[in-house]
Amino acid sequence: MLRFFSPSFISTGFVAVLVGYAGAGAIIFQAANAAGASPAQISSWLWALGVGMGVSSACLTLWYRQPILIAWSTPGAALLVTSLPGLPMSDAIGAFLFSSFLLTLCGVTGWFEKIMNVVPQSLAAALLAAVLLRFGLDAFVALEADFSLVGLMLVVYLLTKQLLPRYVIPLTFLSGIAVAALQGSLVGISLDFTFTTPVFVMPSFDLATLIGVGIPLFVVTMASQNVPGLAALRTHGYQAPASPLIAWSGATGLALGPFGGFAFNLAAITAAMCMGKEVHPDPEKRYPAVLWASIFYTLAGVFGAALTGLFIAFPAALIMAIAGLALLSTIANSLEVALRTDSERDAAILTFAVAASGVTLLSIGAPFWGLVVGMAAYLFKRRFSTSG
Template sequence: MLRFFSPSYISAGFVAVLVGYAGAGAIVFQAANAAGASPAEISSWLWALGIGMGVSSIGLTFYYRQPILIAWSTPGAALLVTSLPGVPMSESIGAFLFSSILLTLCGVTGLFQKIMAFVPQSLASALLAAVLLKFGLDAFVALESDVLMVGVMVVVYLLTKQFLPRYVIPLTFLVGIVIALIGGTISAIETTFTLTLPVFVMPSFEITTLIGVGIPLFIVTMASQNVPGIAALRAHGYDVPASPLIGWSGLTGVILAPFGGFAFNLAAITAALCMSPEVHPDPSKRYPAVIWASVFYCLAGLFGAAIAALFIAFPAALVMAIAGLALLSTIANSLEAALKVEAERDAAILTFAVTASGMTLLSIGAPFWGLVIGMSAYLFRKRFTTVGKG
C-alpha cells in the first residue's frame, strides 16, 4: 500500500485538480450566477461536481485498474454562462437532467464505442496533442508575468528530468510554491472551512429550454470533452471500453443534476497529467494518481467554496507553468504516435492543425471538427488507395 503514497502520484493528482479548479472554476461560478443561484445553491453546485467527479473517478479507476478521470464539462459551463440568464432554476436543472440522460443513452447503447472504433490511433494521438498544445505553450507564456519563478521552475524541471525523472513534477511544483510564498504572490484565503450542504431543486421541463440548453450542452460535452477524453486514453495505450465510461459519467449527472451537477464527462487535459511517464514509467501503474485526484475532488466537494478558493489562490503563472511542464512529455509522445504511420500522416496533421486552431463552428468546438476533417482525409486516402490497387 505504501506505493500509493508516492510523491509522484500525490502531486499528479493534486496538480490535475488544481488545473481543473484554477483554470475553469471561475466559469462554473459564472454559470451558477447566470442561473440565478443563491450562495447556498452555488455551494451545492460545487458539492455535486466535486463529489460526482471524485466518486465516479475512483470507482471506474478501481474497477478497470486504468487512470480514468471524470471531470465537469468546461465548454458546457461556458455555454451555460450565456444560455441560462432568464431561465428559471428548475428549468435549468431539467435541462441538465435531460442532457445527462442523453449522455447515458449514448453509453448504454454502445453508439459512442462504435463511432470511436473507426478512429485510427494516429488521429487520436494528433487530437490529444492539439488539445494539450496550448497548455504546453502557456508554460512559457507565464514567463512574461513571473520570470524568476517560472524560470527557476524550468531549470528545476530540466535537472530533475535528467537525474530524478520520477519526481520531476513534485519537485518542480514544490519549488514553484516556495518561490510564490517568498514573493507573496499566493493570495490570502478569506473563507471558513465548513462542510457544504447539498440543496435539492425539483426539475421542471420546458421544451424550449430542453432544446435551447439541454441539447447544446449534450453536444458540446460529447464533442469537446468525451472525444478528447477517449483520445487521451487511447494515446497512452489504455484499452478500456468507451461506452461504459460515457454511460457511468452520464448516470452520475442524472443522479446529481438536481443538486447542480450540470454535466460530467471524461477528462482529457487533467487526465493526461495523471498518465504521463513522470507519474510512473510503467503505464499499468499510473492509475493511483487518479485515486489521489479523486480524493482531492471529494474534499473540494465536501468543503465547497472554501477549497475552490484555496485552489484559485495559487498565482496564474504557477498553475500555467506546472500544467504546461507536466504535459510536455505527453505532447511529445502524442506527436510521435500521430506522425509515425506515413500513410496516415496527412490526416493526422489536419486533425492536429484544426484542433489546435481553437476554431468554433455551429457552436461546436475545434476537437470535434478536427476529428471530422481528419477522418474525412483518412477515409478519402484509404478509399483512393483501395481503388488504385484495384
C-alpha cells in the first residue's frame, strides 16, 4: 500500500494527465463550440471524457495488472472541429454513438487484434518512436522559449538520472514548477471546486451525418490512436489481449456519448509515460502510475473547471519539457527494438520516417500511413526473399 503512494507513481500519473489536457484540452473546447454546445454542455463533455477515461483506465489496469491508459481521441476532436458546425447537437451525438458502436464491433469480433497480430514488433516499435518523437524534440525546442526554466530542468534530469533514477521525473517536474513560481509564470490559476453536472442529449441518427462524421471519426480513432496505443503496450512487453481493450473503449463511448464522450481509445503518448523505467525498474510494477492517472482524470471530470484551470496555468515550456524528458527513454527503447532485426530494418525505418513526417492523406494521420508503407515494404521483401 505504501508503494502505491510512491512519488514516481503519483507524479507520472499527474504528468500524463497534465500533458493530455494541456496538449489537447483546447481542441475539446473547440469541438464542443463547433457543435453549438452551451456552457453546461461543454462542462458535460469534460465530465464524460474525464470520468470515462478515469474509470475505464482503472478497471482495465486492475484487471490485467498492466499500465493500460484510455484517452480521448485527439485527432477525432480535431476532425469534429471542422465537421460539426451547422449540425444539430442530437445528430452529432448520434455520430458519436455510431463511431463507438463500430469500435465495439471491432473489439468484440476480434478484427483489430487479427490485423495487429500480423504487424511485426519492429514496425510497431518504429511507429511508437515516430509518434513520440515530436514530444522528445519539443523538450529542447522549449529551450528557445524559456532557457532558464528548461535549462535547469535538463540539468536536474541529467543529475537525477544518474543519482536517483527512480525519481528523475518527479524531481525534474518539481524543479520546473519551482522555477516557474520564482519567475511569476504560474498565473491565472482558477480553482472553482464545483461539481460538474452531466447533461444528457437525446441522439438522432441522420444518414449523411453518420457517413460524413461517424465513419471518419471511427477511422481516425482506430488508425491514429488505437494502432500506436497497442504498439506502446507491445513495445514495452505488455501482452494484454487487444480485442477486449478496444471493445471496452468502444462500450465506454456508447455509455457516455449522449453526455459528450465522443470517442475513447488506447492512449499512446501518455501511456508510454507510465511504462518507462523511471516509473519502476520492474515492468510488472509500473501499473500504479496509471491508477494515479485515472484518479486525476476522474477528478478532472468531476471538478472540471478547477482541474482544467490548474492544468492550463502551467507555462507551455514547462509542459513541453517535462513531456519530452519523460518520453526520452521510451523513444530510445522503441528505436532499439525497431532496428534490432536486420531483415526488418528497411520496413521499420520507412514506418518511422512516414509516421514522423506528419503527413495527412484522406483526413487520416501519419501513423496509419507509416504502418501501411512499412507493412508494404515488409511484405514485399518477404515475397521477394521467398521467390529468390
